[in-house]
Amino acid sequence: MNGEAMRDQWYPVGIAAQLTPAGRDSLLLGEAIRIACDSDGAALVTDGAGRALPVITRFGHVWTTLGQPERDLFTIPEADQPGRRLVDVGTVLVRCSPLRAVENFLDIAHFPFVHTDILGSEPHTEVQRYEVEIRDDVDEVWATKVSFYQPQAAKSAQGGINAEYMYRVPAPTCSVLYKTCPARPEEWDVITLFVQPLTETTCQVWPWMALFDEDSSMTDMIHFQQMIFVQDRSILENQIPALLPLDPGMEIPTRADMTSIAYRRWLKRHGYTYGAQLVAA
Template identity: 45%
Template sequence: MEIEATIRDAWYPVAVVEDLKEGVRYHTRLLGQDIEYGRDKEGRFSARREGGDACRVQTCYHTHWVSLGEPAEAFFAVPEFSEPDRRILGAGSMRVHVSGLRAIENFLDMAHFPYVHTGYLGEEPHTDVAPYSVEFDRDTDEIYARECRFYQPRAASASTAGIDTDYIYRVASPFVAILYKTSPPQPTRRDVICLFVQPVEEDWCIAHTVLAYLDDISSDQDLRQFQQTIFGQDLMILSNHMPRTLPLGTRLEVPTRADAMSAAYRRWLLQKGISYGTYQAH
């Protein structure tokens, strides 16, 4: 199939830095194509199509990225990765049987917190999603949801009590979403959770999670286990989504007020002419 240039020329994650052993070649798929990748004995990362040409590569935000086309050199900015007091680590890469766009949209949804992440990110009777603002940044071509607030009994690994957690959601590209949320150890600052999605096929993806945390209490294992618990709970929702690709119209799935960011994301994809990974009625 012909893949639109916006998708073909983008950067995609294939591995978190600590998951690769030097001198080992790994195999995966990206946009329906087989690729191999790895780091050599000197730590240099490279990738190529199976039996074919070398791919453009870059290592950024604790993640190895690959493009099958002609990508822009500049990356979206996440300055928190340069702050010396942050813990930077990968929190797992999970293969999911949905479009990568579905995985991003699920990441943007707060309404399911009390029902899917009970005791962690929400609980009854705190079920209402308060109104929040959504804005498009025309300079960077990104979407932000601001003034998001939700009561969470255990917002993070280091939490000792429930708090009203402030959120900012950011969509930096169709397959990249970033969450800034209240840090329990430093409530005036925000932890950063990055969801970098690798579209394997139109209806399969690998979700790579990278953390930039202010937590100096929890171990690396504790931080990873907490995030993997949350994502494991999300798998129940994602694995039951039908269709597995993402509808961009409103006939199949009707948004509510609580879905303002999801609706904005779908409109944004539609305006960009994205069809890869979207639901096409026949």
């Protein structure tokens, strides 16, 4: 398998509240798995031979692995704050590399064009310089001091604001976005994209959110996030090449793409290449 190192990672494979004893079939890194629950409702994930795989239930989702992860699944402390609405957005199947799905989630320059009049609008297209680092202590990619003018930054926002962002990549196919919370400006809203690699060119994305929003209905919050994601899907399924290039020789990354470059460097350093293309294309 391209990217053997990715075997020893935790991946999302379902929503904890939606498990059934009958279960359903899926794929993980090209291999068959089955996601179900036992008679007590506890998650049960098995491989193609029927062997039970390790399971963690966290962030409203069921996580599993085909290998032996060295560490526990990452944590998001903000998610445990009282008063937060925890939203299982619901999965979307995308015909793209799992790594491309994450890279798109880290990108802001597309907001005025793909999420027009919601997350961005012309002429507010300039991407100001921001900061990116690979934090060696936790081995995660972080982008901070990102700001962008948004006409409707969240379901709870009234009118346009200059949204502040932080991006975090704690695992090869997961990203956490911390974003200005319109209802409580001293807190961050948390929006995540957990990606299940089915094959190198197909994935199941599992978005999840932990927000301070007392007014919006769960349905409205879900629809807002699903709408955003479906707009991204039309991009993700039409990028060439299908695999994420780790050599930018046929692309022109600019300073606005700094988070993506840091993500690709981090993937390259770790050998996380399932869904990646090693040469320029």
